[in-house]
Amino acid sequence: MTQSPQNVETTASLLELTRHGDMAARDRLAQRYLPILTRWARGRLPVWARDLGDTDDVVQVTLMKALDKVSGFEPRREGAFLAYLRMILKNQIRDHIRRVRRKPVMDELDETVADDEPSPLEETIGREVLDRYEAALAQLPERHREAVVLRIELGFTYQQIADAVGCPSESAARMMVTRALAQLAEKMDEQ
């Protein structure tokens, strides 16, 4: 298949350029992901820590860190890069919550205790279910995990998912997401 002009600048190619120090490519990568990740982060931060500025900053810092380390990252697929970004953003948010939370004593005592005030996500489904979701997600095969994150959490279209995880078509991507979700639910049951 020949590459259409629209697809010339794939994330993989931008990552490759960024790895070689192309700052313009780095900027474009950042522009591409900043809104997506900001939206994602808003569901993950407790309301009190979800001021627009806060969210922006956590996401920007994360993206900067990720892009700083990009030379050590093998840009196999966009999906893999986003899954990686999601992971470090999740960690950053956890750190951020610890840093700005109103009861600073707690995290000194127990590193594993999450913040006291739930994020919207925790509020909706409960911390226990969310933990099971995360654990099950971690057990999925890599591409399935990426497909779930892209579709469910980042709202990618099926065509975008096909491009990001290397599926031959839009319908194949849809099928992959569907199967991955069924698998995810089963794994959650096993937790």
Add this chain to the structure above:
Amino acid sequence: MSNKSQVKERLAEAISDGAEIDWDLELASSSELEETLRSLRAIDSIARLFRESTPLTSGQAERPTSSISRWGPLELREKIGEGAFGEVYRAWDPTLQREVALKLLHAERSASATDTARFIDEARKLARVRHPNVLVVYGADQHEGRAGLWTELLEGKTLEACLADDGPFAAHEASAIGLNLCHALAAVHEAGLIHRDLKPPNVIRERGGRIVLLDFSVAAFRIGPEAAAARFSPSGTPLCMAPELFRGQEASKASDVYSLGVLLYRLVTGEFPVKANSIEELIEQHNQGKSVPLLDARSDLPVAFVQVVETALRPTPKERYSSAGEMERALAASLSRPIDSEPSPPRPRWWQRPLLWAVAASIALSAVGIVVVWNLLLSPFEVDASLHRLREGREVRILAGSRIALDDLLYLEIEGSKPMHVYVLNEDEDGEVFVLFPLPASSKQNPLSSDVRHRLPGKIAGIEKYWEVTSVGGEESFLVFASKRPLEKLEQRIADLPRTGSADAVRVGEKTIDLLRGIGGLSEAPPRDGSARHERLSEMFAGSAGSTAGKSGVWAWKIRLSNPEQTGETP
């Protein structure tokens, strides 16, 4: 495939597609799958929550449904608006690698060949209008049975939203916006078009202050009394429409001028000149010539401004300004006349408290944090700036520590090796920070072009403006930032700020400072500790007082001036 697997896959598919699922019903009919169904339901909740997360842009944005994820060459990212004509999406143009706003005509309207043809034809004409105060139209086409128009994507608030958030505008600011809109209308008229729907919700004040006239899809259709009646709302189109349009006359330049008059009336009062709760009542009010004189709605307005608005609002088209240009001239003249009846707006007092200056600077610093990193390895960005004083007709360049006095007029000259966004800050006696530049009405707008010596604050209504020294005492400082990229947080705060009535500066209230100060708590931003902040500032100034932004990509310059209490000869 087993029945259980089929149920799971069907539900997984529905979750993925964002379809509505009746979980109670599903649980009741497949009780043997209870555990898995509960897990699927949790996944569905997670998906929904992420779909509903508020995006960066303001307004009621939502992700496109899976049935519309692409339109022609554009990828739809999220819905950012909806109207009688159709929907607006934030979309991605993969060919040109940029985000755009895409307006899609409703499917049912797209089904009408006449509507579609008119929509596309008018959109094409509008694409010819090239003006900084008019939304840039990139193109129009029809795909998958839906007509669409794509334009530049704006980040900011409509004037209606500004009004709702901050209350009525000062006359001076409304005039400045009016001038921009006169220019915009002149460009629309020059292209042989009539806007037909000029009103506060159709004008956006972008971050950074640019005023942009939009909503051309409505302009593409004639609004007769019937259509107006169908969508009458107390804040809607009919109240901005010229009276002759209700008598069946064609829309004209004069009816656009009338609408601009209504817009200005509304900006300064929050009201409409002719009040009505229904289309019949509105027509009746027009027929009887009933309207509330602007001065009765707000008595502290400058007479010159009132005269301009009242002239635009005359019931007979011939008595109004004959063109947007004529109205612009009158507005500009009203601005240059002494403000006879408007109480003096609060003006920035000069800086007196070093600690608060540090806060002001840290605001800008934390706002630039991201920019600093993005620009780390880019080529050097050279900036040269000088501050000048005009006193008794003599212009002199002033150096750090120079004395200035009451009524001195100051201006800044600045030149960069790259196009740049410039911000000039100052603080008043109450410790509040003022933004002296950018100014929405100024002829100089960010980004400033490279290799040109710009004079700030620039011209307003064709007249060169200065920053005026309006108070005395202590020391005063200017803090100038130049950046290749917009300092978005600062710009956003400027766009969101309450207006004080000052024509010369935008006031940054304490609340804003607190908000911005909070950003300093993040690891990559300047630390909260005051001494560390000072250290960092002094480092920055030590390195930048010369002329280059070096690696940081943000150039900063602080100049302190002395402004002693006693008057008299200064060196």
